[in-house]
Amino acid sequence: MSQPQTLYDKVWNDHLIHTDDNGTSLIYIDRHLVHEVTSPQAFEGLRLAGRKVHNIKGTLAVADHNVPTTDRSQGIADEQSRIQVETLSQNCADFGVQLFDMNDKRQGIVHIIGPEQGFTLPGTTIVCGDSHTSTHGAFGALAFGIGTSEVEHVLATQTLIQKKAKSMRITVNGTLPHGVGAKDMILAIIGKIGTAGGTGYVLEYAGEAVRSLSMEGRMTMCNMSIEGGARAGMIAPDETTFSYLKGRPMAPQGEEWDKAVAYWQTLASDTDATFDKEITLEASEIAPIVTWGTTPEDVLPITAHIPSPTDFEDAAKQNAVGRALEYMDLTPGTALTDITIDKVFIGSCTNGRIEDLRAVAEIAKGKKVAENVKCAMVVPGSGLVKEQAEAEGIADILKEAGFEWREPGCSMCLAMNADKLEPGERCASTSNRNFEGRQGRGGRTHLMSPAMAASAAIKGKLADLRDFY
Amino acid sequence: MQKFETLKSIAAPIRMTNVDTDIIIPKQFLKTVKRTGLGIHAFHDIRYHEDGTPRADFPLNKPEYEDAQILITGENFGCGSSREHAPWAILDMGIKCIIAPSFADIFYNNSFKNGILPIKLPQEQVDELINEAENTPNAPFEVNLQNQTIKRGNTISFEFEIDPFRKHCLLNGLDDIGLTLEKKPHITDFENKDREKRSWIY
Numbered sequence: 158m159s160q161p162q163t164l165y166d167k168v169w170n171d172h173l174i175h176t177d178d179n180g181t182s183l184i185y186i187d188r189h190l191v192h193e194v195t196s197p198q199a200f201e202g203l204r205l206a207g208r209k210v211h212n213i214k215g216t217l218a219v220a221d222h223n224v225p226t227t228d229r230s231q232g233i234a235d236e237q238s239r240i241q242v243e244t245l246s247q248n249c250a251d252f253g254v255q256l257f258d259m260n261d262k263r264q265g266i267v268h269i270i271g272p273e274q275g276f277t278l279p280g281t282t283i284v285c286g287d288s289h290t291s292t293h294g295a296f297g298a299l300a301f302g303i304g305t306s307e308v309e310h311v312l313a314t315q316t317l318i319q320k321k322a323k324s325m326r327i328t329v330n331g332t333l334p335h336g337v338g339a340k341d342m343i344l345a346i347i348g349k350i351g352t353a354g355g356t357g358y359v360l361e362y363a364g365e366a367v368r369s370l371s372m373e374g375r376m377t378m379c380n381m382s383i384e385g386g387a388r389a390g391m392i393a394p395d396e397t398t399f400s401y402l403k404g405r406p407m408a409p410q411g412e413e414w415d416k417a418v419a420y421w422q423t424l425a426s427d428t429d430a431t432f433d434k435e436i437t438l439e440a441s442e443i444a445p446i447v448t449w450g451t452t453p454e455d456v457l458p459i460t461a462h463i464p465s466p467t468d469f470e471d472a473a474k475q476n477a478v479g480r481a482l483e484y485m486d487l488t489p490g491t492a493l494t495d496i497t498i499d500k501v502f503i504g505s506c507t508n509g510r511i512e513d514l515r516a517v518a519e520i521a522k523g524k525k526v527a528e529n530v531k532c533a534m535v536v537p538g539s540g541l542v543k544e545q546a547e548a549e550g551i552a553d554i555l556k557e558a559g560f561e562w563r564e565p566g567c568s569m570c571l572a573m574n575a576d577k578l579e580p581g582e583r584c585a586s587t588s589n590r591n592f593e594g595r596q597g598r599g600g601r602t603h604l605m606s607p608a609m610a611a612s613a614a615i616k617g618k619l620a621d622l623r624d625f626y
Numbered sequence: 627m628q629k630f631e632t633l634k635s636i637a638a639p640i641r642m643t644n645v646d647t648d649i650i651i652p653k654q655f656l657k658t659v660k661r662t663g664l665g666i667h668a669f670h671d672i673r674y675h676e677d678g679t680p681r682a683d684f685p686l687n688k689p690e691y692e693d694a695q696i697l698i699t700g701e702n703f704g705c706g707s708s709r710e711h712a713p714w715a716i717l718d719m720g721i722k723c724i725i726a727p728s729f730a731d732i733f734y735n736n737s738f739k740n741g742i743l744p745i746k747l748p749q750e751q752v753d754e755l756i757n758e759a760e761n762t763p764n765a766p767f768e769v770n771l772q773n774q775t776i777k778r779g780n781t782i783s784f785e786f787e788i789d790p791f792r793k794h795c796l797l798n799g800l801d802d803i804g805l806t807l808e809k810k811p812h813i814t815d816f817e818n819k820d821r822e823k824r825s826w827i828y
Binding site: 171174175177179181183185187194195197198201206208214215222223235237238240241244278280281286287288290302303304305306307309310313314315316318320352353356357383386388409413414416417420452473474476477480571572573580590592593594595598 | 642643644646648649652653654656657658659660661671676700701702705706707708709710713728730731732735736739740789790791802803805806807809812813816817820823824825826827828
């Protein structure tokens with residue numbers, strides 16, 4: 158055991174149950190988050206096979222993808238959405254799984270509520286039938302998204318069959334310039350490695366710029382690991398992590414807390430540990446970023462212009478850029494700050510936390526959403542985030558500025574509920590995917606940080622938040 | 627799960643890179659509580675016009691590819707979300723094998739759980755196969771999982787790599803949960819020891 162280990166090695170080894178001769182391993186899963194979209198078929202599978210949920214305490218369910226963000230007192234209007242949410246409630250009742258239902262103030266996006274409740278803990282393995290499970294890696298957990306067959310597997314056995322991934326460390330040195338934050342940093346990383354750059358790897362984010370982030374910022378970074386192709390991204394737990402978790406309802410208490418912290422402090426990568434790949438960025442070189450195309454690697458600083466297919470050498474990339482420009486209805490050479498928007502979406506598991514809403518309020522205070530913006534929607538990540546934002550006066554500032562203040566859920570990040578773009582509409586969005594049709598068929602998404610989305614809302618165009626300082 | 631041993635079928639080309647899970651099965655179809663019936667919605671936005679009529683430029687809408695059970699496509703296929711609705715939809719439309727230079731991890735994994743064989747080949751070989759599929763659509767490809775080969779007539783014969791455990795499960799149509807439950811004593815043993823070390827987890 159004297160060999161130097163990475164954070165990933167340590168968490169992996171502490172969860173290894175058995176390895177077959179062919180290198181296939183069975184690993185223990187500590188925490189399983191469940192939502193309504195990817196679980197019904199898994200519960201049905203258990204029922205058909207007469208199986209139970211192996212560890213009730215390690216399982217937590219919430220409805221988030223389908224729930225309306227408007228008044229919920231009349232239930233869900235869309236029949237299919239309603240059936241899916243009711244199916245989750247029934248399954249949780251039948252199998253004894255704890256559920257935060259739509260009217261519980263702890264309800265929210267699955268990746269917001271896990272950390273908020275202290276269900277997410279350092280050094281754990283966490284899975285969910287959702288690719289943004291990588292969010293929880295911010296706590297030094299090994300957290301990744303799984304399909305429904307694996308949801309069923311975890312429910313039945315509390316384990317997963319896995320092969321160990323390769324390791325990549327991404328170090329961001331130095332201090333971020335004013336107005337540049339976690340979202341810009343992760344978009345810059347995805348721009349550098351590409352949307353498939355992390356395929357087959359578990360990422361570890363390191364360096365002064367990462368270490369100085371709050372837990373909210375760390376979650377934003379780890380959340381988008383999957384947009385770089387990596388199933389998981391991790392950050393070593395430290396005092397920032399422990400002070401965030403202390404006193405949370407599901408976090409250990411008293412002596413158990415002390416014992417846990419002592420263990421968590423052993424998890425950071427050993428100084429001489431080696432990684433299969435190393436990437437380094439300088440924080441001082443990162444500017445406020447927006448995406449212009451239809452994959453999250455299509456990033457540019459806000460001061461740049463729309464590229465031309467001929468700016469790229471690879472023929473497949475040229476084709477993809479041409480298709481993206483056509484879909485996005487953009488002309489090469491256009492300044493990003495000349496692009497007019499129709500809607501603004503602030504929320505999602507990437508940027509639906511209190512710190513994100515504070516950043517929006519800071520820009521929006523005393524200003525008005527531009528007239529050409531049809532809807533600027535703010536969707537808090539959970540009922541508790543909403544309550545806190547209301548207590549801090551953020552909700553009043555935003556409503557005064559002309560933003561819509563909604564109930565918590567996934568909302569227009571993936572547009573499964575009524576919140577969506579109409580064909581041709583252009584949106585400044587704090588979410589994580591700018592794929593074709595992601596926010597509604599024919600909708601055009603530009604990804605950016607909460608403060609940048611707020612700036613766009615005020616100007617009615619993609620905007621440089623530094624103009625507001 | 628259905629076994630996968632050999633497959634003889636024509637192949638449909640989708641000349642796109644980064645085909646994401648929102649393209650494979652858009653969100654409005656994720657509201658089902660079943661695994662079946664998604665095939666007609668697969669690739670919805672690139673397969674149908676807004677009025678619901680088929681788009682002539684989508685390969686699987688062309689008569690020559692109608693019965694294709696193999697897809698040949700570009701790199702990073704299946705990127706995006708973890709929705710298993712993506713392989714469910716593809717399987718439900720009759721596709722049992724996907725050939726690409728690379729796949730997104732979660733999609734790749736989900737495919738095996740549903741008896742779909744995803745084959746990674748070098749870009750040059752994928753280019754050759756996709757050209758063949760476009761130039762002479764009617765000649766079938768033969769995929770043999772046991773031998774790990776793809777053949778077409780006397781002109782093409784490529785070998786592919788696959789993880790031995792996944793191959794074994796696919797060849798025999800094995801259910802992962804059943805396999806894991808055979809290791810129950812190992813799981814119990816792990817939990818008992820881990821409870822000493824990390825009592826706050828339990």
